Amino acid sequence: MNPNCFQCRHLLIRPAGNFPYICRRYGFESSRMSMPSLVVFDAVGSFCLGFDPKEEAETPQPKIRFIDPEKGEKFDESV
Numbered sequence: 001m002n003p004n005c006f007q008c009r010h011l012l013i014r015p016a017g018n019f020p021y022i023c024r025r026y027g028f029e030s031s032r033m034s035m036p037s038l039v040v041f042d043a044v045g046s047f048c049l050g051f052d053p054k055e056e057a058e059t060p061q062p063k064i065r066f067i068d069p070e071k072g073e074k075f076d077e078s079v
Helices: 036-044
Strands: 011-013 021-023 028-030 063-068 073-078
Touching: 021 036, 028 036
Parallel strands: none
Antiparallel strands: 011 021, 021 028, 063 073
16 A cells, blocks of 8 residues: 555655655655655555654644633643
């Protein structure tokens, strides 16, 4: 099965340009219509062997800011 580039630690997404998806592992860019793993499959005829899943620590956790109205203190808490 073809790996999902959005779950790979080597995917870099550039917000502008004709080739926004960048594979840092293999050093190439692809267009909006094809993810880097599909480019690999078209080029070599096999699924991407450079897929490396993201680890939990790489995904930033959202924070919630609370304000204690009695004390006027602010503190952050991860969700």
